[in-house]
Amino acid sequence: MxxxxxxxxxxxxxxxxxxxxxxxxxxxxxxxxxxxxPGKWDRRIKPYVFVGPAVLVVTVFLIYPALMTVIFSFADANSINWVGFQNYVDLFQDKEFLGTLFNNLLWILIVPAGSVIVGLLVAVLADRLKALPERIAKSVIFMPMAISFVGASTIWGFVYATRFAQGDKQIGLLSAISTSLGFEPVAWLRIQTGSLNDLLLIVIMVWLQAGFAMVLLSSAIKGVPDDTVEAARIDGASEIQIFFQVVVPQIWPTVIVVFVTILILVLKVFDIVYVMTGGRSGTSVLANTFFVELFEFGDAGRAAAVVVVLMIAVIPVMIYQMRQFKKQEAR
Amino acid sequence: MRQLTLGGVAVRVAITLLCVLWFIPTLGLLVSSFRDEADVKTSGWWTVITDPFSQWTFDSYRQVLESGMANAFVNSIVVSVPATLLPIMIAAFAAYAFTFMRFWGRNVLFMLIVGLLVVPLQVAFVPLLNLFTDYDLNGTFLAVWLAHTGFGMPLAVYILRNYMSSLPHEIIESAEIDGASHFQTFWRLIVPMSVPALAAFAIFQFLWVWNDLLVALIFLGAGDNEVVTITLRDLIGDKGQEWHLLTAGAFITMTVPLLVFFSLQRYFVRGLTAGSVKG
Structure with a gap:
């Protein structure tokens, strides 16, 4: 080319x-x-003409490779000899990999909940503003949705940047604040105490996803019938009681949808970690470990085992999704 | 509720604080991208508040565009447009069949699509790399187009099918009575009626492909054909100290998504509300 x-x-x-x-x-x-x-066969076969190409595409690009990946995970680095469960045994005896699993857990515990809380807060507060300020506030919170993970990493890399030489002025916001309070300059993304570096990366994801949560939750809140809120108000409930006892139960299904969607996204988080730290200083996550095993160590077997672990982690969410869909269809 | 009560003030203060907090990181990058190289590297971007009429320059943009970002920008467009249009058509046909046609295996196939929504893309990479190597496709645009078509398919079918099932069935039935074939009904009735959902998915997929790093990294890699996310990644990695280039580069990559996003926000939001899952 x-x-x-x-x-x-x-x-x-x-x-x-x-x-x-x-x-x-x-x-x-x-x-x-x-x-x-003839007419009968035409009617029988035509649906497969419409549906066939899509099914073919997902078979070739998702189902077939997924099955092959499971098979590769039982083979060696070059997918030539069988090694049984050796790749999995190696992984789970590797302290670093266990740390990676812990990091993934940290991500899925904080990001969905954090995004929902911020999103809900903005949705509720903005709902009380006039139309124009509401639109501006929502756009500001929502804008990061359009930014790529790499772009967001650049933005936050600038916030976390630190200069160490004596007499240097700080160019990163966080270091500027901490040094002006009298602290020594530190490399934020290397601090492993209390998983601080992980948390700083997680903040980026919450910053990106809160807007998504806000949009869905905001439309759910606007869908809450006014008379239910009015009735509670007449009964003398405070605004906070109304929110938790009247509004929240009615928007709960949306909260769950948002939560699950962000959860799925977070399970696969890659770009932010890969770009910001490359997984060093104990910040790696499954998707990053996969990438490193495959392209830096050239071990297709271990890389496959890592994604199979990821796939297993997704299965409960998948079953939940299918159940939800069936329920929705039955209605 | 509109009077300036204590609560009303508290609401305004809280939301203003949140918005400032959310906007400051981006603002820092934007301001820095127009500052002089020496200034970016030696003083905080917030110092422009006390010295607002100096040091503005387009130098960083010029430099970063000349060092490969312009080429990557073209590549990103060439990758994103076909990778958006291809899955839409295939998915629209499938969604039509799932909604309006009866056939053996319909529910099972659709459940399969719903299940695939959450499958992490990573599971597909190694076998697909092997497959593409067999056909000498690695590093070509065709490889990324195909990969994105496959990865975007479950969500496309899901969103379009959900939308189509909300269309009034009587219209299709009367078309059938009038002797229209499924093919005609699809093109003349359903596609025009589904434009909001088609647009929503198109925006969604376009932003996803434009912002994607992982798929591009694996199937396209660095070089002549690299896209903006890879160029930006390289700026961060290799030239970690070249903050002026990094800030300008980041903004160049963000222009298209922000433009799409602000001009088509209505459709984008609708797309999110319609199919809030992405595999």
Whole structure:
């Protein structure tokens, strides 16, 4: 492929025309061919023409590779010889990996709850403002949603930056505050005491996800019928009682949806850790360990075992999702 | 509730504080990206408050664009647009079938899609790398287009199917009575009626692909074809001390998502509300 940006754009345009046009043509041709069959067979087969390509795509790009990954996790670094459960045994005897699991736990304990709390707070407070200030406040909180994890890491890297030389002025906000209070400059992302460096990374994720929580919770709060709130007010309930006893129970299903969605996202967290620390100083998480095992140590077996652990962690959430969906359909 | 009561003041103070807290990190980056290299490296960005009429410059932007960011920007567009359009069409057909057609295995297949929503993408990487190597696709745009099409498919089908099932069924039935085939009903009725959901997913997928680092890192890598997230990652990693380049680079990568986001916020929010899960 060429360096020339013009050729690249042409390339992209060709892909759009061929890809989208080609796919459309494929559907048209298949539909036409099936249409030639007698009526009964036409009706029986046509649904598979519509659904087939999507199923084919998820089979090739998700299901088949997932199964292969499970198989690779029982093989050695180059996926040549079987090693049984050795990769898993090695992982769980590795102190660093156990630390990684602990970090993942820390992330999933703090980020979903933290985002929901901030999101709920903003949703409730903004609801009491006039229309314009409400929109501005929400946009400010929501804006990080549009920023990539790498972009967010840059933004926060700047907050956490520290300069150590005598007489240097601080350029990072956090260090500027701490040194002006008389503390010595420290490298924030290396402090392992109380998992402080993990927590500083986690803050970034809450900063990114709170807006998402706010949007969904805000629309749920606006959906709470006024008369239920009014009735409680007439009964003499305080605003705080109304919130916890009238509003929260009614928006609870949304709270759960937000919580689960962020949980799924957090289980796979990668970019922030990879960019900010590379997993050093005890900050690694599963997805980062996977990447390091695969591309730095070249061990496809251990890397596969790491993602299988991740997949197992996701299974309860998956079952929950499917159940929820069935319930929703039954209604 | 609109009077300036004590509670009303407290609400205003609290929300203002939160907003300031949320905005300050981004503001710091924005301000820094327009400051002189020496200033960025030796004094805090907040010092511009006391000295607001000096030191503004576009130098960092010029430098970072010349050192590969412009090329990466083009690459990101070339990657993102097809990776957004391809899954939409395939998913729309499938969503139509799941909503309006009866066939054997329909529920099982759809449950499979719902289950796949939460599967971490990482499980697919090694086998897909092998597969792409067999066909000599690693490092090409085609590899990322295909990967994103596959990874985005469950969410696309899920969002579109949920939206289509909220459309009035009578319309489809009357179309059938009028002798329209499914193919015609799909193109002439359902696709135009589903535009809000199609737009919502398109925005969602576009932002996801544009902001993605992991898939790009694995299937595209660094080099001629690298996208903005990789270029930015390299700035952070290799030139950790070049803060002026980093700040400008970060803002360049953020322009497109912020533009998309602020111009299409309505659809974006609707998309989030419609299908709040991403695999």
């Amino acid at each position: 060429s360096d020339d940006p013009f050729l690249k754009i042409v390339n992209g345009l060709v892909a759009i025309v061929l890809g989208v046009g080609g796919t459309a043509a494929l559907y048209w041709v298949l539909n036409f061919l099936v249409g030639l069959l």
